[in-house]
Every structure is written in C-alpha cells, then in structure tokens.
Amino acid sequence: MKENYTQLYPNEQVALAVGDYAFSHSSKLPKHITEHHAWGVESQERANYMISPLQAQFQIWFAKAMGAKRVLEIGTFIGFSTLGWVEAVGPKGHVTALEYSAEYAAIAEETFAKNGIKNAEVIVGDARESIKNLVETLKEPYDLIFIDADKTSYPTYLSLILSLSPPSSTSVRLLKKDGIILADNILRRGLIADSSEANPWSDAAKQKAERNWKGDPDKEALDAFNKALVGSERCDVFLMPLFDGLGMGRLLD
Numbered sequence: 001m002k003e004n005y006t007q008l009y010p011n012e013q014v015a016l017a018v019g020d021y022a023f024s025h026s027s028k029l030p031k032h033i034t035e036h037h038a039w040g041v042e043s044q045e046r047a048n049y050m051i052s053p054l055q056a057q058f059q060i061w062f063a064k065a066m067g068a069k070r071v072l073e074i075g076t077f078i079g080f081s082t083l084g085w086v087e088a089v090g091p092k093g094h095v096t097a098l099e100y101s102a103e104y105a106a107i108a109e110e111t112f113a114k115n116g117i118k119n120a121e122v123i124v125g126d127a128r129e130s131i132k133n134l135v136e137t138l139k140e141p142y143d144l145i146f147i148d149a150d151k152t153s154y155p156t157y158l159s160l161i162l163s164l165s166p167p168s169s170t171s172v173r174l175l176k177k178d179g180i181i182l183a184d185n186i187l188r189r190g191l192i193a194d195s196s197e198a199n200p201w202s203d204a205a206k207q208k209a210e211r212n213w214k215g216d217p218d219k220e221a222l223d224a225f226n227k228a229l230v231g232s233e234r235c236d237v238f239l240m241p242l243f244d245g246l247g248m249g250r251l252l253d
C-alpha cells in the first residue's frame with residue numbers, strides 16, 4: 001500500500017532539485033513575468049510574499065485548462081501572481097485584484113501599464129469590504145477566485161464568497177456555478193498538519209503564538225478555513241499538498 005506521503009521530497013536537497021526540474025520542464029513563464037519576479041526579489045523587503053515561479057506556472061496552466069476568463073485575486077502585493085492570471089485569461093478576459101496597501105497596489109498598476117495590460121484593475125482597501133462593494137456593480141460572475149491575503153481572514157473570505165454566490169440568485173453572483181476557489185498557504189509549512197517538535201518550523205510558530213498570547217491566529221484560521229471548505233456541502237474539495245498547501249474548491253451550485 002502506498003502512503004499519503006509525497007515520496008518526491010525525502011529531504012531539502014532532493015526537494016530543491018525536484019522543484020527546479022519541474023520548473024524547467026513546465027511551460028515557460030513569459031519574459032515580463034519572470035522579470036517582474038526578479039525585480040521583486042531584488043527590490044522588495046517582503047519578496048517572499050510572492051508565490052514561487054513554479055506555482056505561477058501551475059496557476060497559469062490550471063486557469064487556462066479550466067478556460068477561466070474572469071479571475072478575482074484577494075491579496076495582490078506587487079502584482080506578480082496577477083500577471084499570471086492576466087496571461088491565463090488572455091486579452092479578452094478580466095482580472096480584478098484586491099490589495100490593502102496603496103503602495104503595493106501602485107507598483108502593480110505601474111507594472112500593468114508598463115506591459116500594456118489594460119484588462120486588470122486593482123481595488124485598494126480591505127478586501128473584506130471591497131468584495132461586498134464589488135458584487136454591487138458586477139456584470140458577470142468570476143470563474144476563479146484566488147485567496148492569498150491575511151490568513152486570519154480566510155474563513156471570512158470563504159463565507160463571503162459563498163454568501164455572495166447564492167445558488168438561485170437572479171442578480172449577479174460573485175463566483176459562478178462550477179467556479180473555482182484557490183487558497184494559498186493553507187498548510188503553513190506543514191504546521192497545520194503537524195506543529196510538534198518534529199516540524200522544524202514549530203519553534204518560530206511557538207514564538208509567534210507566545211507573542212500573540214491567544215495562540216497562533218494564522219494557524220487557527222487556516223485550520224478553520226480548511227474545515228469549512230471541506231465541510232461545505234456546496235463545494236467539491238481537494239487539498240493539494242504542494243507549494244505551501246493549495247486549497248482547491250469547486251462551487252457545485
């Protein structure tokens with residue numbers, strides 16, 4: 001019997017080699033996307049906010065394979081993953097990006113302008129509010145929603161997506177029937193599944209939990225999100241243990 005264990009990653013050296021091999025044997029990222037990533041790594045203190053180039057390759061492939069034309073991204077930073085969605089939906093598609101920081105949003109917008117991208121918009125503000133405002137004026141639902149913002153709000157994002165996409169609504173809903181929810185970082189370096197001493201990241205997590213007194217709010221929220229997603233009768237779910245954990249849900253109704 002095979003275990004539910006990814007045998008490709010027995011240690012860090014092999015994991016790095018497998019990741020690099022997968023990257024160089026997957027369809028290449030367009031040059032402007034690779035360059036923006038390199039610029040982000042070079043210039044941004046929080047460059048690790050960006051998904052990896054391999055994850056960008058996967059997301060572009062996935063969105064193209066499902067024929068997504070409209071993508072909503074919650075948490076944009078400097079627009080690296082957004083460039084991937086723009087690539088996937090093509091010039092006739094549309095990408096809406098939500099970002100709290102005006103400074104990061106300005107970088108994303110400058111990047112779109114520099115690359116002649118006209119079908120992506122950034123809405124600045126708290127995404128928990130922006131989503132509610134957005135649905136008021138929406139003409140068509142989204143095909144795919146990518147959640148990659150503040151981890152403590154993941155359960156809120158999920159309940160907003162579900163409540164703003166009612167099954168038999170006559171007004172426009174947020175996510176279409178059969179639309180996809182993708183949520184990044186839902187395994188949080190494996191801590192969600194195992195935060196014991198066996199996990200080398202557990203020390204850092206403990207320190208964070210001590211600072212926060214009430215435990216680790218990110219971990220608790222991500223676990224609550226994972227449970228709510230798989231527990232929802234409205235979603236067909238697969239938790240992909242790749243990258244930092246990618247939650248995948250298809251809205252059934």
Ligand SMILES: C[S@@+](CC[C@H](N)C(=O)[O-])C[C@H]1O[C@@H](n2cnc3c(N)ncnc32)[C@H](O)[C@@H]1O
Binds near residue numbers: 076126127
């Ligand atoms: C992990 S980064 C996004 C990275 C981006 N998706 C990428 O891979 O290139 C998360 C972003 O969410 C933003 N953010 C955090 N809380 C937010 C909120 N409540 N509403 C909107 N954006 C938020 C942060 O400012 C940050 O830029």
